[in-house]
Amino acid sequence: MQGMRGAPVRKPTLRIRLLGLVGRDRLISLASPLMLLLLWEALARTGIIDVRFFPAPTSIFATMVTLLKSGELWHHTMASLQRLALGSIIGGAPALFLGIIMGLSSPIRALVDPLIAATYPVPKSAILPLALLIFGLGEGSKIFMVAVGVFFPVAINATAGVLEINKIYLDVGRTFKASRWNTFRTIALPGALPFIMTGVRLGIGMGIVLIAIAEMIGAKSGLGYMIWSAWETFAVEQMYVGLFVIAIIGFIVTAILNEIEKILIPWRR
Amino acid sequence: MLMRSIEADNISAGHAIRVGNLSKRFGPVTAVDQISLDIANGEFFVIVGPSGCGKTTLLRILAGLEMPTEGSIDVVVPAGSTRPVSSVVFQGDSIFPWMTVWDNAAYGLRMRNAPGAQIKEVVGHYLDRTGLTKFAGHYPHQLSGGMRQRVSIVRAFANDPEILLMDEPFSALDAQNKLLLQEELLQIWEEHKKTVIYITHSVDEAVILGDRIMIMTAHPGRAKTILPVPLARPRSVMDLQKDPIFGDLVYQIWTSLREEVQHARKLDEARGCKA
Numbered sequence: 001m002q003g004m005r006g007a008p009v010r011k012p013t014l015r016i017r018l019l020g021l022v023g024r025d026r027l028i029s030l031a032s033p034l035m036l037l038l039l040w041e042a043l044a045r046t047g048i049i050d051v052r053f054f055p056a057p058t059s060i061f062a063t064m065v066t067l068l069k070s071g072e073l074w075h076h077t078m079a080s081l082q083r084l085a086l087g088s089i090i091g092g093a094p095a096l097f098l099g100i101i102m103g104l105s106s107p108i109r110a111l112v113d114p115l116i117a118a119t120y121p122v123p124k125s126a127i128l129p130l131a132l133l134i135f136g137l138g139e140g141s142k143i144f145m146v147a148v149g150v151f152f153p154v155a156i157n158a159t160a161g162v163l164e165i166n167k168i169y170l171d172v173g174r175t176f177k178a179s180r181w182n183t184f185r186t187i188a189l190p191g192a193l194p195f196i197m198t199g200v201r202l203g204i205g206m207g208i209v210l211i212a213i214a215e216m217i218g219a220k221s222g223l224g225y226m227i228w229s230a231w232e233t234f235a236v237e238q239m240y241v242g243l244f245v246i247a248i249i250g251f252i253v254t255a256i257l258n259e260i261e262k263i264l265i266p267w268r269r
Numbered sequence: 270m271l272m273r274s275i276e277a278d279n280i281s282a283g284h285a286i287r288v289g290n291l292s293k294r295f296g297p298v299t300a301v302d303q304i305s306l307d308i309a310n311g312e313f314f315v316i317v318g319p320s321g322c323g324k325t326t327l328l329r330i331l332a333g334l335e336m337p338t339e340g341s342i343d344v345v346v347p348a349g350s351t352r353p354v355s356s357v358v359f360q361g362d363s364i365f366p367w368m369t370v371w372d373n374a375a376y377g378l379r380m381r382n383a384p385g386a387q388i389k390e391v392v393g394h395y396l397d398r399t400g401l402t403k404f405a406g407h408y409p410h411q412l413s414g415g416m417r418q419r420v421s422i423v424r425a426f427a428n429d430p431e432i433l434l435m436d437e438p439f440s441a442l443d444a445q446n447k448l449l450l451q452e453e454l455l456q457i458w459e460e461h462k463k464t465v466i467y468i469t470h471s472v473d474e475a476v477i478l479g480d481r482i483m484i485m486t487a488h489p490g491r492a493k494t495i496l497p498v499p500l501a502r503p504r505s506v507m508d509l510q511k512d513p514i515f516g517d518l519v520y521q522i523w524t525s526l527r528e529e530v531q532h533a534r535k536l537d538e539a540r541g542c543k544a
Contacts, residue, residue, distance in 0.1 A: 168363045169365060172363050173380075174334060175332050175333070175355070175356065176356070176376055176377045176381075177353065187365070190365070190367035190368075193367070265367070266408060267408040
Protein backbone atom coordinates (compact mmCIF):
# COMPACT_ATOMS: atom_id res chain seq x y z
CA MET A 1 0.00 0.00 0.00
CA GLN A 2 2.85 2.34 0.74
CA GLY A 3 4.60 1.90 -2.58
CA MET A 4 1.40 2.63 -4.42
CA ARG A 5 1.08 6.11 -3.03
CA GLY A 6 4.18 7.47 -4.64
CA ALA A 7 2.85 6.77 -8.12
CA PRO A 8 1.56 9.54 -10.38
CA VAL A 9 -2.13 10.28 -10.44
CA ARG A 10 -4.02 8.80 -13.33
CA LYS A 11 -6.44 11.24 -14.82
CA PRO A 12 -9.99 9.95 -15.11
CA THR A 13 -10.50 8.79 -18.66
CA LEU A 14 -13.71 8.67 -20.63
CA ARG A 15 -12.26 6.28 -23.15
CA ILE A 16 -13.81 2.89 -22.85
CA ARG A 17 -11.04 0.42 -22.33
CA LEU A 18 -11.79 -3.21 -22.86
CA LEU A 19 -9.73 -5.34 -20.48
CA GLY A 20 -7.20 -2.53 -20.44
CA LEU A 21 -6.13 -3.25 -23.99
CA VAL A 22 -5.41 -0.61 -26.59
CA GLY A 23 -5.44 -0.19 -30.36
CA ARG A 24 -5.01 -3.35 -32.35
CA ASP A 25 -5.38 -5.66 -29.34
CA ARG A 26 -8.68 -4.05 -28.45
CA LEU A 27 -9.97 -4.63 -31.96
CA ILE A 28 -8.95 -8.27 -31.77
CA SER A 29 -10.74 -8.62 -28.43
CA LEU A 30 -13.91 -7.14 -29.88
CA ALA A 31 -13.68 -9.22 -33.02
CA SER A 32 -13.15 -12.61 -31.39
CA PRO A 33 -16.69 -13.07 -29.96
CA LEU A 34 -18.15 -11.75 -33.23
CA MET A 35 -16.09 -14.26 -35.17
CA LEU A 36 -17.34 -17.05 -32.94
CA LEU A 37 -20.97 -15.99 -33.53
CA LEU A 38 -20.40 -15.81 -37.29
CA LEU A 39 -18.79 -19.24 -37.30
CA TRP A 40 -21.61 -20.62 -35.19
CA GLU A 41 -24.20 -19.14 -37.57
CA ALA A 42 -22.42 -20.57 -40.59
CA LEU A 43 -22.07 -24.02 -39.05
CA ALA A 44 -25.73 -24.04 -38.03
CA ARG A 45 -26.96 -22.95 -41.47
CA THR A 46 -24.84 -25.48 -43.29
CA GLY A 47 -26.09 -28.20 -40.95
CA ILE A 48 -22.60 -29.13 -39.70
CA ILE A 49 -23.75 -28.71 -36.10
CA ASP A 50 -27.06 -30.02 -34.79
CA VAL A 51 -29.43 -27.04 -34.53
CA ARG A 52 -31.54 -28.95 -31.99
CA PHE A 53 -28.71 -28.37 -29.49
CA PHE A 54 -26.99 -25.36 -31.04
CA PRO A 55 -29.63 -23.23 -32.72
CA ALA A 56 -28.30 -20.46 -34.96
CA PRO A 57 -27.57 -17.16 -33.16
CA THR A 58 -30.11 -15.42 -35.41
CA SER A 59 -32.91 -17.74 -34.28
CA ILE A 60 -31.88 -17.27 -30.63
CA PHE A 61 -32.03 -13.53 -31.22
CA ALA A 62 -35.48 -13.84 -32.83
CA THR A 63 -36.73 -15.77 -29.77
CA MET A 64 -35.26 -13.10 -27.56
CA VAL A 65 -37.19 -10.40 -29.39
CA THR A 66 -40.42 -12.41 -29.05
CA LEU A 67 -39.83 -12.96 -25.33
CA LEU A 68 -39.06 -9.27 -24.89
CA LYS A 69 -42.23 -8.22 -26.70
CA SER A 70 -44.42 -10.53 -24.64
CA GLY A 71 -42.88 -9.07 -21.46
CA GLU A 72 -41.95 -12.57 -20.32
CA LEU A 73 -38.19 -12.01 -20.44
CA TRP A 74 -38.48 -8.74 -18.56
CA HIS A 75 -40.64 -10.40 -15.90
CA HIS A 76 -38.16 -13.23 -15.31
CA THR A 77 -35.14 -10.96 -15.42
CA MET A 78 -36.62 -8.59 -12.85
CA ALA A 79 -37.60 -11.47 -10.58
CA SER A 80 -34.01 -12.75 -10.60
CA LEU A 81 -32.49 -9.31 -10.19
CA GLN A 82 -34.74 -8.52 -7.24
CA ARG A 83 -33.75 -11.74 -5.47
CA LEU A 84 -30.11 -11.06 -6.28
CA ALA A 85 -30.27 -7.52 -4.88
CA LEU A 86 -32.17 -8.47 -1.70
CA GLY A 87 -29.99 -11.51 -1.07
CA SER A 88 -26.81 -9.49 -1.61
CA ILE A 89 -27.87 -6.90 0.96
CA ILE A 90 -29.18 -9.44 3.47
CA GLY A 91 -26.01 -11.55 3.18
CA GLY A 92 -23.52 -8.78 2.50
CA ALA A 93 -24.31 -6.24 5.22
CA PRO A 94 -23.90 -8.58 8.22
CA ALA A 95 -20.87 -10.15 6.54
CA LEU A 96 -19.28 -6.72 6.24
CA PHE A 97 -19.79 -5.94 9.93
CA LEU A 98 -18.79 -9.37 11.16
CA GLY A 99 -15.76 -9.47 8.86
CA ILE A 100 -14.43 -6.10 9.99
CA ILE A 101 -15.06 -6.84 13.65
CA MET A 102 -13.23 -10.14 13.24
CA GLY A 103 -10.34 -8.24 11.71
CA LEU A 104 -10.23 -5.78 14.61
CA SER A 105 -10.73 -8.18 17.51
CA SER A 106 -8.64 -11.30 17.89
CA PRO A 107 -10.97 -12.94 20.48
CA ILE A 108 -13.93 -12.56 18.11
CA ARG A 109 -11.76 -13.87 15.30
CA ALA A 110 -10.83 -16.87 17.45
CA LEU A 111 -14.52 -17.42 18.15
CA VAL A 112 -15.93 -17.11 14.63
CA ASP A 113 -13.03 -18.23 12.42
CA PRO A 114 -13.48 -21.97 13.07
CA LEU A 115 -17.21 -21.67 12.34
CA ILE A 116 -16.54 -20.03 9.00
CA ALA A 117 -13.74 -22.46 8.19
CA ALA A 118 -16.09 -25.37 8.90
CA THR A 119 -19.12 -24.10 6.97
CA TYR A 120 -17.41 -22.41 4.04
CA PRO A 121 -16.37 -25.56 2.15
CA VAL A 122 -19.95 -26.93 2.13
CA PRO A 123 -21.16 -26.56 -1.48
CA LYS A 124 -23.75 -23.81 -1.32
CA SER A 125 -25.95 -25.57 -3.89
CA ALA A 126 -26.13 -28.59 -1.57
CA ILE A 127 -28.04 -26.62 1.03
CA LEU A 128 -30.86 -25.74 -1.37
CA PRO A 129 -33.09 -28.56 -0.09
CA LEU A 130 -32.52 -27.31 3.45
CA ALA A 131 -33.39 -23.76 2.35
CA LEU A 132 -36.58 -25.05 0.74
CA LEU A 133 -37.41 -26.94 3.92
CA ILE A 134 -36.94 -23.92 6.14
CA PHE A 135 -38.15 -21.09 3.91
CA GLY A 136 -40.60 -22.92 1.67
CA LEU A 137 -41.08 -22.53 -2.05
CA GLY A 138 -41.57 -18.75 -1.95
CA GLU A 139 -39.11 -15.89 -2.25
CA GLY A 140 -37.45 -16.64 1.10
CA SER A 141 -35.51 -19.69 -0.02
CA LYS A 142 -34.16 -17.96 -3.14
CA ILE A 143 -33.08 -14.85 -1.29
CA PHE A 144 -31.51 -17.04 1.40
CA MET A 145 -29.42 -18.87 -1.19
CA VAL A 146 -28.05 -15.62 -2.62
CA ALA A 147 -27.40 -14.30 0.89
CA VAL A 148 -25.38 -17.41 1.78
CA GLY A 149 -23.39 -17.11 -1.41
CA VAL A 150 -22.57 -13.44 -0.80
CA PHE A 151 -21.92 -13.82 2.94
CA PHE A 152 -18.75 -15.90 2.88
CA PRO A 153 -16.60 -14.03 0.37
CA VAL A 154 -17.55 -10.66 1.85
CA ALA A 155 -16.89 -11.74 5.45
CA ILE A 156 -13.62 -13.51 4.64
CA ASN A 157 -12.33 -10.63 2.52
CA ALA A 158 -13.37 -7.98 5.05
CA THR A 159 -11.38 -9.79 7.76
CA ALA A 160 -8.38 -10.17 5.46
CA GLY A 161 -8.70 -6.52 4.47
CA VAL A 162 -8.58 -5.30 8.06
CA LEU A 163 -5.65 -7.58 8.87
CA GLU A 164 -3.81 -6.17 5.84
CA ILE A 165 -4.14 -2.59 7.10
CA ASN A 166 -0.75 -1.24 8.10
CA LYS A 167 -0.62 -1.38 11.91
CA ILE A 168 0.58 2.20 12.02
CA TYR A 169 -2.92 3.42 11.08
CA LEU A 170 -4.43 1.61 14.04
CA ASP A 171 -1.69 3.11 16.25
CA VAL A 172 -2.63 6.55 14.92
CA GLY A 173 -6.26 5.85 15.84
CA ARG A 174 -5.22 4.81 19.33
CA THR A 175 -3.03 7.87 19.92
CA PHE A 176 -5.90 10.12 18.81
CA LYS A 177 -8.20 8.23 21.17
CA ALA A 178 -10.55 7.13 18.42
CA SER A 179 -13.55 5.33 19.88
CA ARG A 180 -14.39 1.77 18.81
CA TRP A 181 -17.03 3.05 16.42
CA ASN A 182 -14.68 5.66 14.97
CA THR A 183 -11.91 3.09 14.58
CA PHE A 184 -14.39 0.94 12.67
CA ARG A 185 -15.70 3.83 10.59
CA THR A 186 -12.56 5.85 9.87
CA ILE A 187 -9.83 3.20 9.77
CA ALA A 188 -11.01 -0.41 9.47
CA LEU A 189 -13.79 0.10 6.93
CA PRO A 190 -12.00 2.42 4.48
CA GLY A 191 -8.71 0.57 4.93
CA ALA A 192 -10.32 -2.79 4.15
CA LEU A 193 -12.49 -1.44 1.33
CA PRO A 194 -10.30 -2.63 -1.56
CA PHE A 195 -10.49 -6.19 -0.20
CA ILE A 196 -14.19 -5.82 0.60
CA MET A 197 -14.95 -4.81 -2.98
CA THR A 198 -13.19 -7.96 -4.18
CA GLY A 199 -15.34 -9.93 -1.75
CA VAL A 200 -18.51 -8.27 -3.01
CA ARG A 201 -17.54 -9.06 -6.59
CA LEU A 202 -16.88 -12.71 -5.79
CA GLY A 203 -20.00 -12.88 -3.63
CA ILE A 204 -22.36 -11.51 -6.25
CA GLY A 205 -20.80 -13.87 -8.81
CA MET A 206 -21.61 -16.72 -6.45
CA GLY A 207 -25.07 -15.22 -5.90
CA ILE A 208 -25.79 -15.31 -9.65
CA VAL A 209 -24.81 -18.98 -9.82
CA LEU A 210 -26.99 -19.84 -6.84
CA ILE A 211 -30.03 -17.85 -7.93
CA ALA A 212 -30.08 -19.69 -11.26
CA ILE A 213 -29.91 -23.05 -9.48
CA ALA A 214 -32.47 -22.10 -6.85
CA GLU A 215 -34.96 -20.88 -9.46
CA MET A 216 -34.76 -24.16 -11.34
CA ILE A 217 -36.37 -25.91 -8.41
CA GLY A 218 -39.66 -24.78 -7.04
CA ALA A 219 -39.87 -21.35 -8.57
CA LYS A 220 -42.50 -19.86 -10.88
CA SER A 221 -40.39 -16.97 -12.12
CA GLY A 222 -36.81 -15.95 -12.73
CA LEU A 223 -34.19 -16.73 -15.34
CA GLY A 224 -33.36 -20.07 -13.73
CA TYR A 225 -37.03 -21.05 -13.98
CA MET A 226 -37.11 -19.84 -17.59
CA ILE A 227 -34.13 -22.02 -18.51
CA TRP A 228 -35.55 -25.02 -16.66
CA SER A 229 -39.00 -24.74 -18.25
CA ALA A 230 -37.31 -24.32 -21.65
CA TRP A 231 -35.64 -27.67 -21.05
CA GLU A 232 -38.95 -29.24 -20.08
CA THR A 233 -40.65 -27.97 -23.25
CA PHE A 234 -37.53 -28.44 -25.38
CA ALA A 235 -37.53 -24.73 -26.30
CA VAL A 236 -33.78 -24.66 -26.85
CA GLU A 237 -33.66 -21.08 -28.15
CA GLN A 238 -35.37 -19.88 -24.97
CA MET A 239 -32.77 -21.75 -22.94
CA TYR A 240 -30.00 -19.88 -24.75
CA VAL A 241 -31.78 -16.58 -24.20
CA GLY A 242 -31.80 -17.31 -20.45
CA LEU A 243 -28.11 -18.18 -20.46
CA PHE A 244 -27.30 -15.10 -22.49
CA VAL A 245 -29.21 -12.76 -20.15
CA ILE A 246 -27.47 -14.26 -17.11
CA ALA A 247 -24.12 -13.66 -18.76
CA ILE A 248 -25.13 -10.07 -19.53
CA ILE A 249 -26.20 -9.55 -15.91
CA GLY A 250 -22.83 -10.79 -14.71
CA PHE A 251 -21.05 -8.45 -17.11
CA ILE A 252 -23.13 -5.40 -16.15
CA VAL A 253 -22.87 -6.08 -12.41
CA THR A 254 -19.08 -6.24 -12.73
CA ALA A 255 -19.04 -2.98 -14.69
CA ILE A 256 -21.25 -1.27 -12.08
CA LEU A 257 -19.09 -2.56 -9.23
CA ASN A 258 -16.00 -1.21 -10.97
CA GLU A 259 -17.60 2.22 -11.13
CA ILE A 260 -18.71 2.02 -7.49
CA GLU A 261 -15.17 1.07 -6.55
CA LYS A 262 -13.80 4.14 -8.31
CA ILE A 263 -16.19 6.36 -6.36
CA LEU A 264 -15.68 4.63 -3.00
CA ILE A 265 -11.91 4.27 -3.28
CA PRO A 266 -10.67 7.51 -4.80
CA TRP A 267 -7.28 7.13 -3.12
CA ARG A 268 -6.53 4.08 -5.25
CA ARG A 269 -5.02 5.33 -8.49
CA MET B 270 -2.18 1.94 33.59
CA LEU B 271 1.02 3.37 34.91
CA MET B 272 0.65 6.64 33.08
CA ARG B 273 -0.78 9.22 35.42
CA SER B 274 -2.00 12.66 34.61
CA ILE B 275 -1.48 15.05 37.45
CA GLU B 276 -3.37 18.29 37.60
CA ALA B 277 -1.19 21.26 38.42
CA ASP B 278 -2.52 24.58 39.60
CA ASN B 279 0.57 26.36 38.46
CA ILE B 280 1.83 25.21 35.08
CA SER B 281 4.98 27.25 35.11
CA ALA B 282 6.21 25.38 38.16
CA GLY B 283 8.55 22.49 37.45
CA HIS B 284 8.34 19.66 35.01
CA ALA B 285 5.75 18.72 32.41
CA ILE B 286 6.75 15.07 32.22
CA ARG B 287 8.45 12.99 34.86
CA VAL B 288 9.61 9.54 33.88
CA GLY B 289 10.67 7.38 36.82
CA ASN B 290 12.79 4.22 36.49
CA LEU B 291 11.07 3.20 33.31
CA SER B 292 11.93 -0.25 31.96
CA LYS B 293 10.54 -2.35 29.17
CA ARG B 294 11.51 -5.94 28.57
CA PHE B 295 10.40 -8.08 25.64
CA GLY B 296 11.08 -11.56 26.98
CA PRO B 297 14.82 -11.73 27.67
CA VAL B 298 15.56 -8.51 25.76
CA THR B 299 15.68 -5.28 27.74
CA ALA B 300 14.67 -2.55 25.32
CA VAL B 301 14.48 0.27 27.85
CA ASP B 302 16.43 0.05 31.08
CA GLN B 303 15.76 2.20 34.13
CA ILE B 304 15.28 5.52 32.41
CA SER B 305 14.44 8.51 34.58
CA LEU B 306 13.74 11.90 33.11
CA ASP B 307 12.35 15.28 34.01
CA ILE B 308 11.21 17.29 31.06
CA ALA B 309 10.33 20.92 31.63
CA ASN B 310 7.19 22.56 30.44
CA GLY B 311 7.71 23.95 26.94
CA GLU B 312 11.00 22.12 26.47
CA PHE B 313 12.11 20.66 23.15
CA PHE B 314 13.68 17.44 24.35
CA VAL B 315 15.59 15.30 21.87
CA ILE B 316 16.57 11.69 22.32
CA VAL B 317 19.39 10.49 20.10
CA GLY B 318 20.83 7.01 19.96
CA PRO B 319 22.01 4.20 17.74
CA SER B 320 19.35 2.18 15.98
CA GLY B 321 17.90 -0.52 18.15
CA CYS B 322 18.60 1.39 21.36
CA GLY B 323 14.96 1.33 22.41
CA LYS B 324 14.19 4.97 21.66
CA THR B 325 11.10 4.14 19.65
CA THR B 326 9.97 1.80 22.41
CA LEU B 327 10.40 4.62 24.92
CA LEU B 328 8.30 6.94 22.76
CA ARG B 329 5.62 4.27 22.28
CA ILE B 330 5.40 3.89 26.05
CA LEU B 331 5.07 7.66 26.44
CA ALA B 332 2.33 7.63 23.77
CA GLY B 333 0.46 4.91 25.64
CA LEU B 334 0.93 2.39 22.83
CA GLU B 335 3.06 0.06 24.97
CA MET B 336 2.92 -0.74 28.64
CA PRO B 337 6.17 -0.36 30.57
CA THR B 338 7.40 -3.42 32.47
CA GLU B 339 8.18 -1.18 35.42
CA GLY B 340 8.41 2.46 36.28
CA SER B 341 6.09 5.39 36.00
CA ILE B 342 5.24 8.30 33.76
CA ASP B 343 3.66 11.42 35.20
CA VAL B 344 2.39 14.04 32.83
CA VAL B 345 1.47 17.32 34.45
CA VAL B 346 -1.73 18.69 33.03
CA PRO B 347 -2.76 22.26 33.81
CA ALA B 348 -5.87 22.43 36.02
CA GLY B 349 -9.04 22.43 33.96
CA SER B 350 -7.28 21.55 30.71
CA THR B 351 -9.47 19.81 28.16
CA ARG B 352 -6.60 19.25 25.76
CA PRO B 353 -5.42 15.73 24.99
CA VAL B 354 -2.28 14.65 26.79
CA SER B 355 -0.22 13.78 23.72
CA SER B 356 -0.14 13.51 19.94
CA VAL B 357 2.35 11.50 17.94
CA VAL B 358 4.12 12.17 14.67
CA PHE B 359 5.15 8.73 13.51
CA GLN B 360 8.16 7.59 11.56
CA GLY B 361 7.37 7.07 7.90
CA ASP B 362 3.99 7.36 6.25
CA SER B 363 1.21 7.41 8.80
CA ILE B 364 -1.41 9.70 7.31
CA PHE B 365 -4.50 7.83 6.16
CA PRO B 366 -4.35 7.19 2.40
CA TRP B 367 -8.16 7.15 2.26
CA MET B 368 -8.56 10.68 3.61
CA THR B 369 -7.84 14.00 1.99
CA VAL B 370 -5.18 16.30 3.42
CA TRP B 371 -7.90 18.27 5.20
CA ASP B 372 -9.57 15.21 6.72
CA ASN B 373 -6.22 13.86 7.84
CA ALA B 374 -5.28 17.16 9.47
CA ALA B 375 -8.69 17.41 11.18
CA TYR B 376 -8.60 13.83 12.45
CA GLY B 377 -7.58 14.48 16.05
CA LEU B 378 -10.04 17.32 16.53
CA ARG B 379 -12.86 15.28 15.00
CA MET B 380 -12.09 12.29 17.21
CA ARG B 381 -12.59 14.48 20.25
CA ASN B 382 -15.73 16.07 18.84
CA ALA B 383 -14.36 19.59 18.57
CA PRO B 384 -16.88 22.11 17.21
CA GLY B 385 -16.83 22.60 13.44
CA ALA B 386 -15.80 26.24 13.64
CA GLN B 387 -12.75 25.36 15.74
CA ILE B 388 -11.74 22.58 13.33
CA LYS B 389 -12.04 24.97 10.41
CA GLU B 390 -9.98 27.64 12.08
CA VAL B 391 -7.22 25.45 13.56
CA VAL B 392 -6.79 23.13 10.57
CA GLY B 393 -6.95 26.08 8.19
CA HIS B 394 -4.27 27.87 10.19
CA TYR B 395 -1.80 24.99 10.22
CA LEU B 396 -2.36 24.07 6.57
CA ASP B 397 -1.69 27.69 5.75
CA ARG B 398 1.47 27.71 7.86
CA THR B 399 2.83 24.68 6.02
CA GLY B 400 1.78 25.80 2.53
CA LEU B 401 -0.69 22.96 2.18
CA THR B 402 -3.87 25.03 1.81
CA LYS B 403 -4.17 24.46 -1.92
CA PHE B 404 -3.67 20.72 -1.44
CA ALA B 405 -6.44 20.41 1.18
CA GLY B 406 -8.58 18.30 -1.16
CA HIS B 407 -5.72 16.07 -2.35
CA TYR B 408 -5.18 12.49 -1.32
CA PRO B 409 -1.82 11.44 0.13
CA HIS B 410 -0.77 9.48 -2.97
CA GLN B 411 -0.92 12.76 -4.90
CA LEU B 412 1.64 14.37 -2.58
CA SER B 413 5.41 14.13 -2.28
CA GLY B 414 6.99 12.45 0.74
CA GLY B 415 7.85 15.83 2.28
CA MET B 416 4.28 17.07 1.92
CA ARG B 417 2.88 13.90 3.48
CA GLN B 418 5.13 14.38 6.48
CA ARG B 419 3.96 18.00 6.74
CA VAL B 420 0.40 16.72 6.91
CA SER B 421 1.42 14.34 9.67
CA ILE B 422 2.93 17.23 11.64
CA VAL B 423 -0.13 19.42 11.04
CA ARG B 424 -2.35 16.57 12.26
CA ALA B 425 -0.41 16.38 15.53
CA PHE B 426 -0.20 20.16 16.07
CA ALA B 427 -3.86 20.77 15.17
CA ASN B 428 -4.91 18.31 17.88
CA ASP B 429 -3.42 20.83 20.34
CA PRO B 430 -2.03 18.33 22.85
CA GLU B 431 -0.11 19.05 26.06
CA ILE B 432 2.92 17.24 24.69
CA LEU B 433 4.07 16.32 21.20
CA LEU B 434 5.87 13.06 20.60
CA MET B 435 7.85 12.74 17.39
CA ASP B 436 9.53 9.57 16.22
CA GLU B 437 12.13 10.31 13.53
CA PRO B 438 9.55 12.16 11.45
CA PHE B 439 12.03 13.23 8.77
CA SER B 440 14.21 10.12 8.54
CA ALA B 441 12.73 9.02 5.21
CA LEU B 442 13.20 12.41 3.52
CA ASP B 443 16.03 13.60 1.32
CA ALA B 444 18.54 16.09 2.75
CA GLN B 445 17.01 19.23 1.20
CA ASN B 446 13.47 18.39 2.28
CA LYS B 447 14.70 17.47 5.72
CA LEU B 448 16.28 20.88 6.13
CA LEU B 449 13.13 22.67 4.99
CA LEU B 450 10.90 20.68 7.29
CA GLN B 451 13.18 21.17 10.29
CA GLU B 452 13.00 24.91 9.67
CA GLU B 453 9.21 24.78 9.35
CA LEU B 454 8.86 22.63 12.42
CA LEU B 455 10.85 25.15 14.46
CA GLN B 456 8.65 27.98 13.18
CA ILE B 457 5.41 26.22 14.08
CA TRP B 458 6.79 25.16 17.41
CA GLU B 459 7.84 28.73 18.26
CA GLU B 460 4.17 29.78 18.11
CA HIS B 461 3.08 27.91 21.22
CA LYS B 462 6.27 26.28 22.52
CA LYS B 463 4.65 23.01 23.40
CA THR B 464 6.60 20.38 25.26
CA VAL B 465 8.16 18.11 22.63
CA ILE B 466 9.89 14.77 22.88
CA TYR B 467 11.69 14.19 19.62
CA ILE B 468 13.48 11.04 18.61
CA THR B 469 16.19 10.94 15.99
CA HIS B 470 19.34 9.13 15.01
CA SER B 471 20.68 12.27 13.33
CA VAL B 472 23.09 14.25 15.50
CA ASP B 473 22.74 17.42 13.40
CA GLU B 474 18.98 17.29 13.71
CA ALA B 475 19.21 16.83 17.48
CA VAL B 476 21.34 19.95 17.87
CA ILE B 477 19.28 22.01 15.39
CA LEU B 478 16.03 21.31 17.20
CA GLY B 479 16.69 20.53 20.83
CA ASP B 480 16.87 22.42 24.09
CA ARG B 481 18.40 19.34 25.68
CA ILE B 482 19.65 16.13 24.13
CA MET B 483 19.63 12.74 25.77
CA ILE B 484 22.10 10.23 24.36
CA MET B 485 20.96 6.64 24.71
CA THR B 486 23.04 3.50 24.87
CA ALA B 487 22.05 0.35 23.06
CA HIS B 488 21.46 -3.17 24.48
CA PRO B 489 20.05 -2.29 26.95
CA GLY B 490 18.62 1.14 26.15
CA ARG B 491 19.84 3.42 28.92
CA ALA B 492 20.22 7.15 29.29
CA LYS B 493 23.94 7.82 28.85
CA THR B 494 24.10 11.59 29.23
CA ILE B 495 21.86 14.57 28.90
CA LEU B 496 23.40 17.65 27.27
CA PRO B 497 21.93 21.15 27.19
CA VAL B 498 22.01 22.97 23.83
CA PRO B 499 23.06 26.58 24.55
CA LEU B 500 21.93 27.93 21.18
CA ALA B 501 19.67 30.97 21.14
CA ARG B 502 16.12 30.81 19.77
CA PRO B 503 14.57 31.40 17.36
CA ARG B 504 17.07 29.40 15.38
CA SER B 505 17.75 29.47 11.69
CA VAL B 506 18.84 26.10 10.37
CA MET B 507 21.17 27.75 7.86
CA ASP B 508 22.82 30.14 10.32
CA LEU B 509 23.44 27.35 12.81
CA GLN B 510 25.78 25.63 10.37
CA LYS B 511 28.42 28.32 10.85
CA ASP B 512 27.94 28.67 14.60
CA PRO B 513 31.01 27.26 16.45
CA ILE B 514 28.83 26.06 19.35
CA PHE B 515 26.84 23.99 16.85
CA GLY B 516 30.00 22.36 15.52
CA ASP B 517 31.36 21.67 18.99
CA LEU B 518 28.14 20.08 20.15
CA VAL B 519 27.79 17.91 17.07
CA TYR B 520 31.39 16.75 17.57
CA GLN B 521 30.85 16.07 21.27
CA ILE B 522 27.68 14.07 20.67
CA TRP B 523 29.21 12.16 17.80
CA THR B 524 32.17 11.13 19.96
CA SER B 525 29.84 9.91 22.67
CA LEU B 526 27.55 8.21 20.19
CA ARG B 527 30.34 6.54 18.26
CA GLU B 528 31.26 4.46 21.30
CA GLU B 529 27.67 3.35 21.49
CA VAL B 530 27.39 2.49 17.83
CA GLN B 531 30.63 0.50 18.01
CA HIS B 532 29.52 -1.19 21.20
CA ALA B 533 26.19 -2.08 19.62
CA ARG B 534 27.92 -3.45 16.55
CA LYS B 535 30.22 -5.62 18.66
CA LEU B 536 27.23 -7.01 20.52
CA ASP B 537 25.46 -7.71 17.24
CA GLU B 538 28.53 -9.45 15.85
CA ALA B 539 28.90 -11.50 18.99
CA ARG B 540 25.30 -12.65 18.58
CA GLY B 541 25.83 -13.38 14.91
CA CYS B 542 23.54 -10.64 13.66
CA LYS B 543 24.28 -8.51 10.66
CA ALA B 544 26.07 -5.36 11.78
